[in-house]
Amino acid sequence: MPVLHKVGTGKSKQATNVNTQPKAPVAKGAKAAGKKKDEEEATDTAEGEEWMPGKTLVKPPDQLDLTEEELKEEITRVLTANNPNAPQNVVRYGFKEGCYKPIVFVDQMAIHFEIEGNLVHKESDEGRRLMAEQVIREDGAGDEKLENLAKAGKKERKLTNQFNFNERASQTLNNPPRDISCQTEPPPRANFSATANQWEIYDFYVEELKRREKSKEKQEGQFLNKEEDKSKKKMIQAETQSDDISLLAHAAKIIERMVNQNIFDEVAQDFMYFEDASDEFRGEKGTLLPLWKFQYDKTKGLCVTALCWNHKYNDLFAVGLGSYEFNQEERGMLLFYTLKNSSYPEFVFNTASGVMCVDIHEQLSYLVAVGLHDGCVAVYNLKKKSDQPIYNSIACSGKHRGAVMQVKWQKDDLDSNHNFFSVSADGRVVSWTLVKHELVFTDIIKLPAMEKVPDDFKDVIATAGTSLDFHKQKDHHFLAGTEAGKIYKGSKHYSSKFLETYDAHFMTVSRVRWNPFHPNVFISCSWDWMVKIWDHTIKSPIFTFELKTSVTDVAWAPYSSTVFAAVTTDGKVHVFDLSVNKYEALCQQKVVSKKTRLLHIEFNPVHPIIIVGDDRGHVISLKLSPNLRKKPKEKKGQELPKGPEVEIAKMEQLLSSLR
Amino acid sequence: MSGLKFAEVEDTLKRIQGYNGVIGTIVVNGEGIPIRTTLDNSTTVQYVGLLHQLILKARSTVRDIDPQNDLTFLRIRSKKHEIIVAPDKEFLMIVIQNPAE
Numbered sequence: 001m002p003v004l005h006k007v008g009t010g011k012s013k014q015a016t017n018v019n020t021q022p023k024a025p026v027a028k029g030a031k032a033a034g035k036k037k038d039e040e041e042a043t044d045t046a047e048g049e050e051w052m053p054g055k056t057l058v059k060p061p062d063q064l065d066l067t068e069e070e071l072k073e074e075i076t077r078v079l080t081a082n083n084p085n086a087p088q089n090v091v092r093y094g095f096k097e098g099c100y101k102p103i104v105f106v107d108q109m110a111i112h113f114e115i116e117g118n119l120v121h122k123e124s125d126e127g128r129r130l131m132a133e134q135v136i137r138e139d140g141a142g143d144e145k146l147e148n149l150a151k152a153g154k155k156e157r158k159l160t161n162q163f164n165f166n167e168r169a170s171q172t173l174n175n176p177p178r179d180i181s182c183q184t185e186p187p188p189r190a191n192f193s194a195t196a197n198q199w200e201i202y203d204f205y206v207e208e209l210k211r212r213e214k215s216k217e218k219q220e221g222q223f224l225n226k227e228e229d230k231s232k233k234k235m236i237q238a239e240t241q242s243d244d245i246s247l248l249a250h251a252a253k254i255i256e257r258m259v260n261q262n263i264f265d266e267v268a269q270d271f272m273y274f275e276d277a278s279d280e281f282r283g284e285k286g287t288l289l290p291l292w293k294f295q296y297d298k299t300k301g302l303c304v305t306a307l308c309w310n311h312k313y314n315d316l317f318a319v320g321l322g323s324y325e326f327n328q329e330e331r332g333m334l335l336f337y338t339l340k341n342s343s344y345p346e347f348v349f350n351t352a353s354g355v356m357c358v359d360i361h362e363q364l365s366y367l368v369a370v371g372l373h374d375g376c377v378a379v380y381n382l383k384k385k386s387d388q389p390i391y392n393s394i395a396c397s398g399k400h401r402g403a404v405m406q407v408k409w410q411k412d413d414l415d416s417n418h419n420f421f422s423v424s425a426d427g428r429v430v431s432w433t434l435v436k437h438e439l440v441f442t443d444i445i446k447l448p449a450m451e452k453v454p455d456d457f458k459d460v461i462a463t464a465g466t467s468l469d470f471h472k473q474k475d476h477h478f479l480a481g482t483e484a485g486k487i488y489k490g491s492k493h494y495s496s497k498f499l500e501t502y503d504a505h506f507m508t509v510s511r512v513r514w515n516p517f518h519p520n521v522f523i524s525c526s527w528d529w530m531v532k533i534w535d536h537t538i539k540s541p542i543f544t545f546e547l548k549t550s551v552t553d554v555a556w557a558p559y560s561s562t563v564f565a566a567v568t569t570d571g572k573v574h575v576f577d578l579s580v581n582k583y584e585a586l587c588q589q590k591v592v593s594k595k596t597r598l599l600h601i602e603f604n605p606v607h608p609i610i611i612v613g614d615d616r617g618h619v620i621s622l623k624l625s626p627n628l629r630k631k632p633k634e635k636k637g638q639e640l641p642k643g644p645e646v647e648i649a650k651m652e653q654l655l656s657s658l659r
Numbered sequence: 660m661s662g663l664k665f666a667e668v669e670d671t672l673k674r675i676q677g678y679n680g681v682i683g684t685i686v687v688n689g690e691g692i693p694i695r696t697t698l699d700n701s702t703t704v705q706y707v708g709l710l711h712q713l714i715l716k717a718r719s720t721v722r723d724i725d726p727q728n729d730l731t732f733l734r735i736r737s738k739k740h741e742i743i744v745a746p747d748k749e750f751l752m753i754v755i756q757n758p759a760e
Binding site for chain 1: 675678734743750751752
């Protein structure tokens, strides 16, 4: 609190006690009293000093030395109540004007000392509270506590004041955490990966089915199956132990065929697709295109004695190898080739004696009947892997005494046994039946002896049968050609006599065959250079063709009733089509090198190819050109009728034209 | 019986190798290890390693489409030659051939 002093004069000689601020009025009084005392003391001292001999003024050493004039000078001192430390030029930014403005009134208060007091007004809340507490404290020592508590409780209730927040917390003792871990040995791991494809699922189901079936079988026939299983187990063990590549047989076969296909690619293409376009310009004539040549090096010295196509698998054919010479060493082979592999035969069977004829069963294409040079007949089962025939007539009493020239399968007899016929050089036509494990023979008929033979020797000198053929529709009719040149028509039912005799040729009849379509027609060929076509009701031939050399074989085409082909010893193949040209062959082509004789010919039942066998043991396949495969021209507007009836009609037409 | 078959297969293999244009034949067992080969080792290993996977893929493809079907053979014809692969139940046979010109 500034106390405004009047402007006053004061000499400042020894300014030691200048009180500028007396604060409390209480203090003022005391100080005033003190002043008086000082003055009194001063006078006292002054009085005391008067009697002392001269008071000397003591000068402090650093006092200014001033002259008398300077001493007398009056210095004006102004005392203001302004705070010397307060700022004089405070400037404040005024937002209204946007500039700094000086502030005139500056706070002049200088605070020298500050202390907060602890006096509380007794009427205020806090004052009342404190007074209450004081009372409690004074009474607290001996009084009853209940009363106090009640009072305190009443008064204490008000303590829940949001401004008077009390936080209490206490910390419990935390147990120090401890990590305990243990590691087990890791379980053994294996990497497993698999695929789940549709086929894997399928395979699994198939196996499951098999297992179930096996278990069923086991239940049904335990005894036998146990033995089987044992043997199977042994087999399986043997297979898995060895790295046996015999399982590779199938794959190796496929590969061989493919390699062959690659090597003979052109041939395969020709076989499938080539049609000789030049046939159009050739008029009627046709050609034969050589395709594959089938050879096997072990056939040296053997001739092809028989050819037979398989009816079920149209690319498979059988080749019988033997010898026509009687003085050569006896050995023979039966080979099976497929068009898919011309380098090596599919099946090879070695026979003790030369094979003279082969026939494959029409329905059961795995049954092959073979007639041998020594008079035996044998039946092979191609499904079996063995080299031996399943039936052999060596042990039979009724076996032929001469070479078996022709065998032919027949339909199953009434007991559903397979049976086949054979004709041989001993003149007998015998029927063989496959009964269980045996061949049972039945003499059908004996070819009549030749007239030239004197009666005494008729039983001894047999008429060698050279060919045999059964009628396609009337099964019991058959034709037998003989060495003498006669053809006999017989029936299975008559065992003593023949139905008909034809004086066909001057020399050995090498082949007789019924026409596949027309029921009355058959063809025969012989070493006397002739090919003759007959109607079995007429004793003389309808057609006669003379080829320049011995005709060794003749065959009808399976696709037309008027087409046939013949092979001769000069290596030529002659193809005729009677509906086109009745006098001449459409094709006369030499297919082998000189000095090789062609011995057999067969048409493929499906494909337009023929196979010819020669005397070197080789088989050549040839493709027939379109001219040789002509179908009757279709008349405009009419649909081309199909089927065997057409063929029959065609033939009939021919025949009627001649009568 | 198996001995007879074994001899036949050996014969067939020899014949195949002898055919016109055949460069080499390899027989691989079920684990992908060549057990018979007419080529040198490095070439064999290379062929086997590459073809094995291809055959598995091809077979899987064929069987996936129809599980009753199965791969008979695979033919890869390139400019220079033709690779013929025939898988079997346990084996694989590879033939490299120069197709006849």
